[in-house]
Amino acid sequence: MRTKDKRYIGIVLFPDVEELDAVGPYEVLAYWTRTFPSDGYSTLCISRNGGMVTCAKGLGIHAHSSFDQAPALDVLLHPGGVGTRPMLKNEEHLEWVREQRTAVPLMTSVCSGSLVFAAAGLLRNRPATTHWGALSELAKLDPTTLIDPDARFIDDGDLVTSAGVSAGIDMALHLVSRLAGVERAREVRRYIQYDPAPPV
Amino acid sequence: MRTKDKRYIGIVLFPDVEELDAVGPYEVLAYWTRTFPSDGYSTLCISRNGGMVTCAKGLGIHAHSSFDQAPALDVLLHPGGVGTRPMLKNEEHLEWVREQRTAVPLMTSVCSGSLVFAAAGLLRNRPATTHWGALSELAKLDPTTLIDPDARFIDDGDLVTSAGVSAGIDMALHLVSRLAGVERAREVRRYIQYDPAPPV
Numbered sequence: 408m409r410t411k412d413k414r415y416i417g418i419v420l421f422p423d424v425e426e427l428d429a430v431g432p433y434e435v436l437a438y439w440t441r442t443f444p445s446d447g448y449s450t451l452c453i454s455r456n457g458g459m460v461t462c463a464k465g466l467g468i469h470a471h472s473s474f475d476q477a478p479a480l481d482v483l484l485h486p487g488g489v490g491t492r493p494m495l496k497n498e499e500h501l502e503w504v505r506e507q508r509t510a511v512p513l514m515t516s517v518c519s520g521s522l523v524f525a526a527a528g529l530l531r532n533r534p535a536t537t538h539w540g541a542l543s544e545l546a547k548l549d550p551t552t553l554i555d556p557d558a559r560f561i562d563d564g565d566l567v568t569s570a571g572v573s574a575g576i577d578m579a580l581h582l583v584s585r586l587a588g589v590e591r592a593r594e595v596r597r598y599i600q601y602d603p604a605p606p607v
Numbered sequence: 608m609r610t611k612d613k614r615y616i617g618i619v620l621f622p623d624v625e626e627l628d629a630v631g632p633y634e635v636l637a638y639w640t641r642t643f644p645s646d647g648y649s650t651l652c653i654s655r656n657g658g659m660v661t662c663a664k665g666l667g668i669h670a671h672s673s674f675d676q677a678p679a680l681d682v683l684l685h686p687g688g689v690g691t692r693p694m695l696k697n698e699e700h701l702e703w704v705r706e707q708r709t710a711v712p713l714m715t716s717v718c719s720g721s722l723v724f725a726a727a728g729l730l731r732n733r734p735a736t737t738h739w740g741a742l743s744e745l746a747k748l749d750p751t752t753l754i755d756p757d758a759r760f761i762d763d764g765d766l767v768t769s770a771g772v773s774a775g776i777d778m779a780l781h782l783v784s785r786l787a788g789v790e791r792a793r794e795v796r797r798y799i800q801y802d803p804a805p806p807v
């Protein structure tokens with residue numbers, strides 16, 4: 408049930424989700440929504456059964472809610488990871504994604520989460536991106552998708568897709584900027600001291 | 608028990624650890640050590656009792672091992688977060704950190720993890736850094752510490768400290784470079800598509 412005073416951002420957890428795909432955006436979005444509750448948003452992690460998932464690199468992370476018990480979402484964020492591959496033929500999951508699309512104003516993906524969106528039919532004739540290693544898979548899953556291999560993320564209105572893994576941090580900051588303004592996003596960036604300086 | 612064929616990198620989890628402080632480095636280090644096992648390292652998360660911790664922004668993360676049952680570490684990584692503040696007067700934890708210092712060749716921290724190292728006496732007359740918001744606390748905890756407020760991370764041999772939150776990703780890439788070479792670190796960077804482009 409969507410109410411006027413609280414909007415929900417749900418990050419989807421599943422077996423073999425890539426750790427940073429989920430936790431990078433979680434850090435950005437949960438810091439924002441917990442520090443500035445008057446902005447009206449709340450962030451939670453959801454999984455099919457609401458329990459723990461073991462991520463792609465072996466970390467165990469708990470969901471806050473099951474799919475069924477989660478509140479109606481205003482933003483859904485679908486991470487990637489090797490666990491997306493079985494999802495591409497998992498009709499139960501794809502149907503859930505399609506249902507979400509009919510109800511959720513803003514669907515977003517990180518990394519190979521875009522493949523799941525493509526398999527569910529969400530990327531027909533839409534601009535999108537994904538992890539560099541999944542670009543050809545994306546083109547095969549939906550040849551109508553307008554793939555930009557160089558974008559860090561692509562905001563196409565009710566759909567935002569990102570490049571691989573760490574790109575989710577940039578995309579999440581963009582979401583804060585879009586939903587609460589650029590100054591708020593800059594505050595979040597400052598809190599996580601996001602002045603990246605890759606040493607190699 | 609340290610053996611010649613396997614070296615362990617332990618990331619310390621504790622209540623109210625900052626999510627990205629731990630999971631950013633975990634992504635980098637676990638991708639490296641799982642993809643290239645012949646490099647001889649393994650990455651695990653450890654907590655005092657080996658169970659789940661609830662992080663600073665509400666995410667539940669499981670440790671792989673308790674402090675007592677963890678293998679002897681070659682690298683210890685102490686994240687930060689608001690949960691470090693009670694640790695500064697928690698003699699049991701500080702004594703554990705001191706014991707680790709006597710046995711672990713490479714002690715590293717992210718963000719306010721440096722405060723814990725300072726409280727344990729590890730930063731006496733050593734160059735170090737921390738989250739921008741914790742610089743004055745660090746100076747008070749140990750006035751002999753040579754604080755560099757502008758460094759992304761500081762490698763002082765057997766001690767590496769980092770700036771806030773997201774700086775742990777850069778520091779972890781540096782660790783890969785130091786322990787397995789710059790080309791390996793570049794492979795990890797490419798996998799996580801770490802071409803950061805903060806949008807705000």
